[in-house]
Amino acid sequence: MDADIAVIGVGSMGSFALCELASMGVNVIGFERYAPGHDRGAGHGESRIFRTAYGEGTDYVPFLQQARDLWKHLESMTGIDIYTETGGMMIGRPNDGFLEEVLMSAEAYNLPHQVLDAEEARGRFPQHRFDNEDIVFLDPLAGVLRPELAIQAASTLATEKGARLYCGCPITALEPHSAGVTIHCEGEKFHVGHVVISAGAWTSRLLPQLSLPVWVERQIMFWYPAGNPREFVPDRFPISIRITDGDAWYALPTLDGKTVKVALHTEGERVDPDTIDRAIHTKDSELLSQFAQKYIPDLDSEPEKGKVCMYTNTPDNDFVLGSVSGVPHVTLLGPMGGHGFKFAPIMGKLAAEVATGISPSLAIDLFSPDRLIGVK
Numbered sequence: 479m480d481a482d483i484a485v486i487g488v489g490s491m492g493s494f495a496l497c498e499l500a501s502m503g504v505n506v507i508g509f510e511r512y513a514p515g516h517d518r519g520a521g522h523g524e525s526r527i528f529r530t531a532y533g534e535g536t537d538y539v540p541f542l543q544q545a546r547d548l549w550k551h552l553e554s555m556t557g558i559d560i561y562t563e564t565g566g567m568m569i570g571r572p573n574d575g576f577l578e579e580v581l582m583s584a585e586a587y588n589l590p591h592q593v594l595d596a597e598e599a600r601g602r603f604p605q606h607r608f609d610n611e612d613i614v615f616l617d618p619l620a621g622v623l624r625p626e627l628a629i630q631a632a633s634t635l636a637t638e639k640g641a642r643l644y645c646g647c648p649i650t651a652l653e654p655h656s657a658g659v660t661i662h663c664e665g666e667k668f669h670v671g672h673v674v675i676s677a678g679a680w681t682s683r684l685l686p687q688l689s690l691p692v693w694v695e696r697q698i699m700f701w702y703p704a705g706n707p708r709e710f711v712p713d714r715f716p717i718s719i720r721i722t723d724g725d726a727w728y729a730l731p732t733l734d735g736k737t738v739k740v741a742l743h744t745e746g747e748r749v750d751p752d753t754i755d756r757a758i759h760t761k762d763s764e765l766l767s768q769f770a771q772k773y774i775p776d777l778d779s780e781p782e783k784g785k786v787c788m789y790t791n792t793p794d795n796d797f798v799l800g801s802v803s804g805v806p807h808v809t810l811l812g813p814m815g816g817h818g819f820k821f822a823p824i825m826g827k828l829a830a831e832v833a834t835g836i837s838p839s840l841a842i843d844l845f846s847p848d849r850l851i852g853v854k
């Protein structure tokens with residue numbers, strides 16, 4: 479046996495699963511086709527939003543509460559600045575479903591929050607324009623995560639705790655059998671007792687027999703120069719998510735002192751992760767530039783740069799975590815859709831618990847892979 483457990487894909491989720499398993503004293507190997515912190519998957523682009531009142535579902539709040547503690551723990555273990563609490567603004571009409579769920583989750587879990595009308599918001603956040611009908615939900619426990627630094631920090635911590643990490647090692651096939659799993663990596667074979675699959679956009683390739691009903695979308699982040707960048711620093715410009723005429727888009731404070739990251743959160747073009755178009759085209763930013771000009775007018779009308787990334791979606795938009803009926807010795811950790819990064823430390827911890835046969839510290843039924851089997 480080469481290891482008790484292997485983690486396939488050491489990206490956003492896998493780096494945390496590897497770290498947790500190594501911390502538990504498990505003999506664990508991580509296989510990564512590139513290197514931690516690379517820009518070919520879903521865990522890059524300088525920043526990710528963290529928030530606690532959750533428009534995607536009130537059930538996610540306990541995971542977010544634990545994730546927040548674990549992000550702070552990672553910072554204290556490594557001394558690296560990974561999470562900056564800026565507060566967060568969710569902007570839209572009061573009857574918008576996302577905002578209703580945000581408010582419901584805050585009330586259900588007694589989360590600190592405030593709701594402003596447009597007039598109050600104008601006074602407090604002059605960088606933004608608000609429609610008269612807008613409300614602004616303020617989440618003081620929201621902030622900015624640095625994904626590349628986080629993945630590298632968790633991977634380094636994992637190796638310091640005894641994990642072996644093989645980079646530049648694309649796994650081509652997995653063979654689960656009664657005694658464990660055989661892993662194929664470009665002509666080499668490894669034998670392990672169990673695998674955690676955290677391969678993001680490539681997950682389906684590793685378990686083709688399941689025909690998982692998941693798909694990969696091309697998504698693009700843009701950076702717009704600000705006229706007065708000092709108005710957009712983390713302690714003046716909270717993360718914001720805005721629902722405009724059914725479109726969701728978001729903005730994060732400047733981290734380079736010059737540009738503000740803005741992106742649409744919407745249905746993207748369905749792509750193959752190996753052949754995705756990573757070039758940026760003028761049409762990619764047209765709609766976003768219109769929104770940005772109208773609602774954050776100090777930003778330039780054209781972005782300075784853009785970066786392509788991938789969402790890997792499930793039909794119900796919920797995550798995938800757990801074992802799969804009929805596939806022995808496998809824990810699936812992902813796909814995680816377009817909102818998973820903020821959960822990485824708690825998802826890594828829960829995956830490590832499942833893989834080692836420990837009862838998960840939070841109920842994970844919502845994420846059961848079995849719910850997807852047979853879905854078209």
Ligand SMILES: Cc1cc2nc3c(=O)[nH]c(=O)nc-3n(C[C@H](O)[C@H](O)[C@H](O)COP(=O)(O)OP(=O)(O)OC[C@H]3O[C@@H](n4cnc5c(N)ncnc54)[C@H](O)[C@@H]3O)c2cc1C
Nearest residue numbers: 487489490491511519520521527649678680787818819820
């Ligand atoms: C533009 C954009 C913005 C986002 N914004 C937010 C946000 O603000 N907040 C938030 O919470 N979430 C956000 N998300 C979602 C979040 O980033 C993803 O849910 C999360 O990164 C997915 O993590 P993952 O580990 O599944 O995938 P990845 O981080 O891509 O990791 C998968 C890893 O597996 C490796 N791999 C794949 N196949 C193999 C193989 N065969 N052998 C070896 N290695 C393999 C890959 O190289 C990769 O490193 C955003 C996503 C995008 C694209």
